[in-house]
Every structure is written in structure tokens, then in C-alpha cells.
Amino acid sequence: MAGVNIKGLCKTYTIHSQEVQALSNINLTIQDGSFVTLVGKSGSGKTTLLRLLCGLEQATQGEISFLSPKKERAVGKERISIVFQEPRLMPWLTVEQNMAFALFKEKDPLRVSRTVSHFLDMLGLKKFKDAYPAQISGGMAQRTSLGRTLCYDPDIILMDEPLGALDAFTRKNLQAELVEIFLLQKKTIIFVTHDVDEAVFLGQRVVIFEGGKIVEDVPVSLNYPRNPLSPDFFQIRERILGVVLGE
């Protein structure tokens, strides 16, 4: 595992010679093995931060470093994986093969089948292992995408609204499963969502973005699994909603 230390991070895009400051002076420390959710209105810079963290974009200024990285990984070789809103599975591969794809560098076929089988089990996909993406539901496809990520054994998992396209029932189920996976695996998870309830249900901290800046960092010191109907949950949710809506 690894945590992240972000110092003075800025990202400017240029659209038709007009500069857009997507992120300005972001300072954030995310501890190893913690679950952090990022919320904020559309265009506040959440996805840009994830893209910088996984190297899909270069920062204009500032730096990102890793905290307590795994000893067996060389510095700079931390494993970061990203899960998007859409599962991005390969349609010509089965559920099992899509997950195994994360292990294409692994030489030992037994290790591949053991790892894939473990996560197929954990995610309730065993019965569908031979199905193709077009033959499974959106929830199962997103579980397969998460399974592929877990097979890769990343130090840090970035999630960009991974449950955003699912129906409310499937979404609630997957939120609960994600908490269980987090408690079992203790990976560092950085999760972007527009849904404040989801952010409070999942995160140990909710970081609020506005106009490319962090405007508040709210600790959520409630035990898992959380009850969204409890007064403590309600109070934190209202506080965050107030900041996001600028009330």
C-alpha cells in the first residue's frame, strides 16, 4: 500500500488560447490504507486530480509523492489503478478473462487462476465467469471492473464516480460491498462522487472541491457499516451539503 502527499498542485488547461485553472494550489495528505471521498460541483477539479495522480496528465506546478510505499516496489513504481464510471471491459473477453487481463505479466498460470478465482468469489461473480460483458448487468460489469483492479493488486485505487451509472438499488448494494472490500483489503481508496450520501457512507474523510480548490476537509468518524438514517450521519451530510451548495 501507499499513501499520497500532494503539495502545491496546480493544473492549467488551455482551451482556444483561454486558460482554465482546473486546480490551484492543492495540498492534501492521504494516509496509507485510508478511504477518502472527493465531492464538489461539476467542473470543480475532482477528475483532474485523479488524472494527475495516475499520470494521465502532467501537473503545471507542484508535486505528488507517495507515503510508506511497499518495500518490495521500487520508488516511483507504486501501483495505481483507476476505475471509471463506465466499466471499460473488453467485449471479446469473458468476465474471468477480463479480470485475468490485469495479471498479463504474471508467469505462473496457477497464481493467475487462484487470484482471479478469489476475487470472482469475493464479488459474487463465479456463476457469471464465462459470460461476456454484453451478457451481464451494469452492476456485474462494474463488479468485474473492480475485480480486474483488485487482481492487479494496486497500492492506491482511484475511483471516478464508479457507481454513477447504476440504478439506486444496485448502487446501494455495491456501496456496502465496497466498504467490506475496503475493510478486508485496506487499500488506499480515493473516490470521486457527486452524491454526498455516498461520500459520507464510504469515506473516512470527505474532501470538498470548489473552483479547483479544496474548500473543506471533513472527517467522518462513524464506524462501518454506517446507517444513513442515524442522526450523526445526517449531521455530517448536512454540513457537507451546506458547503457544496455554498449555504
Ligand SMILES: Nc1ncnc2c1ncn2[C@@H]1O[C@H](COP(=O)(O)OP(=O)(O)OP(=O)(O)O)[C@@H](O)[C@H]1O
Ligand atoms: N482535457 C481538458 N482540456 C481542457 N479543459 C479541461 C480538460 N479536462 C478538464 N478541463 C477543465 O477543467 C475543469 C475541471 O474539470 P474536472 O473534469 O476536473 O471537474 P470535475 O469536478 O471532475 O467535474 P465533473 O464532476 O463534472 O466530472 C473544468 O473547467 C474543465 O472544463
